[in-house]
Amino acid sequence: MTGQDFIDTSKPHPARVYDWLLGGKDNYPVDEEMAQQLLAIDSRGPDMARVNRAFMHRATRWLGSAAGIRQFLDIGTGIPTEPNLHQIAQEVAPESRIVYTDNDPIVLRHAEALLRSTPEGVTEYVQADVREPESIIEEAGKILDLGKPVALSLVALLHFISDEDGAYELVRRLLDPLPSGSYLVLSHVTGDFDRGSADKARELYKQRGLTLAPRSREEFAKFFKGLELVEPGVSLAADWRPELGEVVPVPGDEPVPGYAGVARKL
Template structure:
């Protein structure tokens, strides 16, 4: 856990290779990225100019799903694959609805640690904390998050735009099962995931770009995304393209067209 700003010389950031979190920041118009991230970002834009819209639509889903969860009584959130802070953050949405909400963020990118102070600005009634760990190390995540969250009470697991960077060989499904095993009945899984279902050729080319940089891009079909929820009760409307998941809970993202956003999103309840 970290509750303070680390000294700059304690943070080692690899600026020679692109990082998904920093590319996501660039797509959102942020400044916490490097030329190598922008270079790959522009290559992805050449394949599909809608990539920045995809990033905004995905983030809008996170806002709406968090709002729905808080409105339905969830007061604890574990956000894995946090990424670089872009306001409003998950804790700001949750604590706007329920100021007493407790939120633990988790990421493995040192640049996110550098922004931990922004993530830790909680309401007086609530708590926010940060864990630096990889999703592939669920034991560490659970151990550290358990210092803030009460795992005997419902927890919302947030895995937004994360699991398409975890291959089946790395145990994506087993990791989700492991995390869900730690939370009680009444907990939720909130997830969004990229897919090749609508843009197979572009997605194949994007996969080659990632592979050339030793990055994983595991695009999954609708059925494969639904598999993450196989033991859960899906919240309506089920597994849906991100911008179609309860749009009434937030403002629509500008710049969309009739072509589906190549991703899926869903929220499921542990019975």
């Protein structure tokens, strides 16, 4: 594990806001304040968080079973919730190896929970920022065999990186060192169904010195360029392979505004 154990409580952090929306306790008043402001814009914030988490569970289960993946690189891990990615992966295949990465030092404090691996497998945590892809790959390569397929997971992360900051390039730089047969797992907030709320949320993040970049379905699909999308392709996160279980019931008729997809590197 690397990085400085310093937590800045003067401004909200997306991982801690997400934790609050999921009902967690590892957040600060500044995070709760922002979460409440987001709920004033769209009251379905907790639904969005739960739907996204359930997608991650289903995607991990599919990768371990149907795709036979035994190595996972999860970037933007966030504060641990039960079950976490490694628990699902190692439930399918106990020998699975998982590397978690996040840039929030509070996640480092919870690394002990993240590192509870099966005896047959490996689970490690690296503190790093997605904007340093080469460093992440270098550290991950000490734990994973990068000559064999890896599932690269960036769940609910890329909407915090703007086009100007090179979101699409970052994904390529992370994927390029991985071999054929690897997978990319993404989920992403969209403004396709309520542009007004998305614009208000973006402005709220900007006021806090943070980035929020909701993308359209077409913009989200661009992350998978050159890859082979797994059925059903790009879909609402709630609609991605519901037969795998853990579907979150959401009240109302409006779709939860988030896309998801899993694709194979050829």
